[in-house]
Amino acid sequence: MDDTKKMLTAIINGQSAMKRELFQKIDKVDGKVDKLGMKIDKVEKNLTKRIDKIGLQLAYLEDDAPTREEYDGLENRVGKLEQTIVAV
Numbered sequence: 001m002d003d004t005k006k007m008l009t010a011i012i013n014g015q016s017a018m019k020r021e022l023f024q025k026i027d028k029v030d031g032k033v034d035k036l037g038m039k040i041d042k043v044e045k046n047l048t049k050r051i052d053k054i055g056l057q058l059a060y061l062e063d064d065a066p067t068r069e070e071y072d073g074l075e076n077r078v079g080k081l082e083q084t085i086v087a088v
Contacts, residue, residue, distance in 0.1 A: 066074070
């Protein structure tokens with residue numbers, strides 16, 4: 001009977017040791033996943049800021065750009081200026 005108890009104790013101790021190792025490895029993986037999540041959040045915030053800046057720059061550029069009608073009218077205005085300069 002003593003041999004049976006020793007074998008059972010050895011099996012239970014082995015399983016407990018494996019369980020502890022697994023929990024340690026799971027905790028390490030959880031830590032790495034948390035760090036990765038923080039890095040992803042940081043990258044997302046940086047990208048959002050950059051996209052916002054680019055969007056604002058594009059909006060300002062669009063506001064400064066002449067419309068199609070203004071662009072078509074520029075040819076006439078430049079022609080008049082050229083004639084005025086040549087005449088002077």
